[in-house]
Amino acid sequence: MAIYADHAATTAMSEKAMEAVIRCMREDYGNPSSLYRLGQRAKELLEGAREEVASVIHAEPREIVFTSGGSEADNQAIRSAALDGKKHGKTHIISTAFEHHAVLHTLRQLKSEGFEVTLLDVHEDGLVRPEEVEAAIRPDTCLVTVMYANNEIGTIQPIREIGAVCRAHQVLFHTDAVQAAGIQAIDVQAENVDYLSASAHKFYGPKGVGFLYARKGAPLFPLIQGGAQEKGKRAGTENLPGILGMAAALKESAGVRQQESERLKALRDRLIAGLREIPHSALNGDAEKRLPGNVSFCFEGIEGESLLLLLDEKGISASSGSACTSGSLDPSHVLLAIGRVHDVAHGSLRLTLGRDNTPEDVETIIASVKDVVAYLRSFSPVWRDLQNGKTPFIL
Numbered sequence: 001m002a003i004y005a006d007h008a009a010t011t012a013m014s015e016k017a018m019e020a021v022i023r024c025m026r027e028d029y030g031n032p033s034s035l036y037r038l039g040q041r042a043k044e045l046l047e048g049a050r051e052e053v054a055s056v057i058h059a060e061p062r063e064i065v066f067t068s069g070g071s072e073a074d075n076q077a078i079r080s081a082a083l084d085g086k087k088h089g090k091t092h093i094i095s096t097a098f099e100h101h102a103v104l105h106t107l108r109q110l111k112s113e114g115f116e117v118t119l120l121d122v123h124e125d126g127l128v129r130p131e132e133v134e135a136a137i138r139p140d141t142c143l144v145t146v147m148y149a150n151n152e153i154g155t156i157q158p159i160r161e162i163g164a165v166c167r168a169h170q171v172l173f174h175t176d177a178v179q180a181a182g183i184q185a186i187d188v189q190a191e192n193v194d195y196l197s198a199s200a201h202k203f204y205g206p207k208g209v210g211f212l213y214a215r216k217g218a219p220l221f222p223l224i225q226g227g228a229q230e231k232g233k234r235a236g237t238e239n240l241p242g243i244l245g246m247a248a249a250l251k252e253s254a255g256v257r258q259q260e261s262e263r264l265k266a267l268r269d270r271l272i273a274g275l276r277e278i279p280h281s282a283l284n285g286d287a288e289k290r291l292p293g294n295v296s297f298c299f300e301g302i303e304g305e306s307l308l309l310l311l312d313e314k315g316i317s318a319s320s321g322s323a324c325t326s327g328s329l330d331p332s333h334v335l336l337a338i339g340r341v342h343d344v345a346h347g348s349l350r351l352t353l354g355r356d357n358t359p360e361d362v363e364t365i366i367a368s369v370k371d372v373v374a375y376l377r378s379f380s381p382v383w384r385d386l387q388n389g390k391t392p393f394i395l
């Protein structure tokens with residue numbers, strides 16, 4: 001029996017999203033820029049999707065730009081604020097050490113272009129402190145970018161408070177909300193957000209499509225030059241099937257959010273309680289302020305990769321860090337950022353539950369992880385040294 005427990009990496013498309021994509025491909029294949037009826041019909045659908053997406057996050061339709069996904073939205077928001085800052089002599093950007101690489105690598109690139117970047121520490125609970133954001137703001141700060149919820153440890157940041165700090169100091173605020181959109185109640189007005197990134201495939205929509213919210217008046221420059229699509233902010237014929245699939249998925253997610261969130265929290269807390277029974281283990285990040293489906297653990301004396309492979313043999317799809325870091329031998333920058341030492345960070349496991357998971361899945365996962373951890377420890381030299389007292393336990 002297969003159990004998919006990696007919803008932070010991607011989700012299966014919902015039936016409603018799939019229907020919207022297929023209907024568009026079959027019937028509404030016109031180019032929204034064409035003037036005949038087929039094109040105008042496509043244009044209407046495109047603008048309808050923009051209204052639906054905007055309403056879910058309390059934005060105006062004209063504040064939504066459709067993109068190829070979360071990475072593009074992150075790049076565009078950060079580059080737009082940076083370019084505008086540079087024009088005004090402001091070249092300092094504040095972010096955190098545990099952002100997604102779409103943010104971190106964009107910032108690294110901007111550093112090589114002359115920007116100065118302050119990466120705030122994240123506390124052991126996986127949370128950024130608004131007062132530390134405030135203390136880092138300087139007269140030449142043009143942007144603060146802090147993720148809404150972390151993709152590895154699931155911790156939900158105090159976005160409203162950080163937004164208030166940025167507003168008070170008149171600094172632009174971007175949040176990568178790819179893990180939160182469709183799962184958390186987002187209100188860009190109340191939360192004082194200037195830019196927000198989201199991606200459809202994280203909320204049961206299609207891959208390769210997302211959106212950027214940019215508050216009206218916030219600087220916005222295109223990354224891709226060409227035609228006048230998206231009011232000149234993103235050239236290229238619109239991915240209408242993807243956009244309609246995304247809008248359908250977001251609407252559906254918003255509709256089931258409250259009840260699904262309660263259901264997932266119960267599954268999550270049971271999973272956390274079960275895995276805590278494993279000796280020398282620890283939950284990563286705050287137990288309460290985390291996404292309803294996220295469970296992230298470290299187990300001492302094992303390798304996360306071996307754990308994943310053996311779980312896969314038992315039919316369980318999980319992750320050791322983010323999908324983007326798996327395949328590299330470096331421990332996750334997120335776990336290091338919250339203060340896990342290398343050896344402990346190597347023994348990490350991320351289980352992210354979603355719409356298709358059941359209470360039975362959770363019991364199977366608990367039993368399987370217990371078995372596999374005990375098996376791996378039975379022949380681990382690191383574990384033997386810990387047992388002998390040669391090296392001290394950390395967890």
Ligand SMILES: *Cc1c(COP(=O)(O)O)cnc(C)c1O
Pocket residue numbers: 008068069070071072074100102147149150151176177178179199200202208209210
């Ligand atoms: C998945 C993810 C991204 C990248 O989104 P894509 O649509 O895959 O480009 C960015 N940020 C976070 C937090 C993510 O989880």
